[in-house]
Amino acid sequence: MAKTKDDALVTSSEVDSQDDLDKVGYRSEFRREFSLLETVSFSLAIMAVSCGITTGYQYPLLSGGHMAIIWAWFIASFPVMCIPASMAELASSMPTSAGLYYFSAKMASENRSALASWITGWSNITGQITLVCSINYSSAIMITSAISMATDGAVILTQAATFGILMAIHFTQGIICSAGTRVLARMTVVIMVIILGTTFSAIIALLVCAGDRRVSAKTAFTSFENNTGWGNNGWAFILAFTSPMWSLTGYDSAAHIAEETANAARAAPIAILVGVAATEILGWLYYIAASFATQSVTETLQTTLPLPMGQVFLDTLGKTGSLALWIPIAVLQYMCGCSQAVDASRVVFAFSRDNALPGSRWWKHINPYTLTPINAVWFVILMSAICGILSFSAAAFDSLASASVIGLYVSYVTPIYFRITSGEKKFKPGPFSLGRWSRLSGAISVLWTVFMVIMLLFPYARQVDAQTMNYSVVLVMAVALFASLSWIFSARHWFTGPVPNIDNKKYENEKEEST
Template sequence: MDDIIENDDKRLETLGIHRELQKEFTNFSTTSFAFGIMGCAATIASTFNNPILLGGPTTAVWAWLLGSVGCLCIAASVSELVSAYPTSGGIYTSTAFVVPGRYRASVTFIAAWVTFVGQLATPSSVAFALAQMIFAAVTIGTDGAFVASKGQLLGLYVGINVALGLLNSLPTKVLHRVSKYYVWVNMLTTLVVIIAIPAAGRGNLASSKSVWASVDDRSGWSNNGFSLLLGLLCVQWVMTDYDAAAHISEEVKNAAVAAPVAIFTAAAVTAVLGFFVNISLCYGIRDLSALPGPTGLVFSQILWDNLGRSGGLVVWSFVIIVQTMVGATCQLAAVRTIYAVSRDNALPDRKILSKIWRTTGTPVNAVIFLIIIQTLFGLLYLASFVAVNAIFSITAVALDVSYMIPVAAKLWIYFNPESDVKFEPGPFYMGRWGYLVNLYAVTWTLFETGILVMPQVLPVTANTMNYTGPIVFGVCGLSWIWYKLYWHRFYQVPGGQRLTDIYSESAPSQDEKVETESRDMKEKSSIA
């Protein structure tokens, strides 16, 4: 095992990174961590309102089937990059090694900020959904007599973030031990949901036509096809944050193999089981017009309708436990992202957020910062529920865009052999066929992000406007302007001296060409 860690450290050194975190995660705990962040039944519960309320059961089933294929291609593409460049920066760090030299710094800086914003939104959306789930359990337990107020929901949301923050401040060895249980609870809960609903609701299940062939457009778009596509938010949100396992890779033994295998395995199993969860839920719908019901969540209402109060509460309690695991893993991935981005000086924090506490051996400053930002996000709920929904959309869009930057760059290298940078694959490599997977992943991301930034409901008002597009692409534009005007003086591109050496032997960058031309003109002027 010492030899494996030594080899991992050598690999990090070649990437210009000196490891500070302790390597404790094994192949199994890393895979369990990846399953924990997918959370299948729980994460579907978080966003199942979207396809059902916009287009009905048919939208939920076919949107999942369509989206999961694209998500698997993204997961496979991400796994290749993580295997080649296993660092806490995840896909953001890999960008520096596949983007041509003249664009490397600015593009990587944009990738850093898109990743940063996406990772801030992810645990926030998960924690908010968890708070809703807990109060939904109270509503079921009181037969609908209790409905949480905005203040109660916000207070619980903040408490959840603080509790998970305390967990994720602990030493890596503790986090490794806790993570080993995620996969078992996740799989058990998912299988129970798949089996229990049709078994308990036997004789009162929905018709196959309503499940498979009857889109009920409630979006206002007056287009059944587009209404179905709007349901993609569920599958895209459930199956995003693929590179979460990559963000702990500096704490994973044999990370170049363990992390990518964990990512793709979790995504593949979630795609299959999630499809059956959707089918089970859709057959369990008694009255579509009555949803989401007093709990506010379609998923919990279906459990209540089919399993009764006691049975519904038991299963729903396990869904809440799984969602808590999702929240813990998402927050940990976000903390490690903040640590890596701060380490590269992409944030104006003087690298404070990348400091490792001696007591725990973890970046506790990053945890504190994340909890503060999550609390501020929660205040949006006081403004409007639409603003909170935007956080869910930002999670899917921002993270998928961050993945596609290096995947598109990898394709550019393949189609331009004379490029000044080469992709150096790791153990997880799909070969030439992988480029077809990469191409589909990029194409699908462009398509689904185009859908997810559209207003979900017409007519568009201040309360129904989808702010995801302006926020995500605003981050891209503003980060590029900030880098060009000022922060290029301080930003330290991942890879450090190694990339400097590589590009110094390659074609000169545009800036170097301008300097050379200017020097030549001065020499000619002095001669004249």
């Protein structure tokens, strides 16, 4: 134990965490109330594997049938794992809520530092906010699916009703996410328990209850059906990667709550790696179970339910069993949205702390009672709700999912790219380091992301109209255009990247006096 200048007792891990934060130039403004378990839970909560598979099942089902259901997730898991590994190394070295855009600023060369930070920050905020909306929209359509199941298809809600549900989800999440750090930390453990419970329940229920109706192993693992309209089967299969790419996002959350985490230099990389690895393994098992339980790809795609997995549940578990499993997953998806909103608010706070957002003085304000950035929470909720207007499009989920993945993964690999180029010699490893594998992991991360970003800009089906087009390009380009013009005409003259808000020399003197 040690004494701070306020004569309060803190643990040695808190002292270490504060030392790490002071080294990167920021004053500690949060309570460090996320333990290692809660940080891992937070990472798992945003990926929420049972929700991700349930809502993303339509992608492999459409673009390859059984073969894509099982193998698209499996194949994508390997290059995707390189990205969190490289990110964990950076988070261990520089544990701050500024996260990715701070990493870019420090790893880029001096003349590119500010621009690299600007690009990373805006890309991450774009991905963060659209991810909140995509999670909440999928939560809304899970609710409409449950209503349709419960009424045997008699009640099918309109797009306007779905939009109303989406707005209610946003509003109530804003209230929950305005709570203090202790409440949010405890909530993540509850979410983790629900994730594990619903995932294992779904895997077991689909395999056991399908009984003699299970398809053969040959069909489950090798049957290929292209229902996208694209003539090239290889391209159709690649489109199935949308599911793992959307599900395996948000793991940077552990870096963004670093200033609320005890011993963040160790806890953050562990949470990132454990969260992604567990999600990949459990997700693949869930997809295997779903493939065996899907009796007919064509009939499943023709369902009147908003989500094809709902039809698989009904065919396998019956109405009562389906609702008994579907409702907890829907509740989990709502809580997943809460976790993502918290994550996004910390990014907005950190970027505003460096005066990079319009209205930064509002968004960087810390509520004196909760010691959390409540204004930033409501900024995220408002912007996500605006994105929710896309719910009137038939391709709303596709567009939001693609936009979130593009924004987030561009922000993920930008600091990784600079880490293995200009930042290789000046990088100072933290407790977790990839060592000689850093360059290989980074190179795979960059190449895979470039490939996936190009893929995600394409429409999912070949024949498109105003209702079915992929609007992700509109969302991403709108923010990119605004950020670019802001940089050219204004920000390049005053934005220098992360701005330290403490005097390190003064801190060192206070530290010596307190000890």
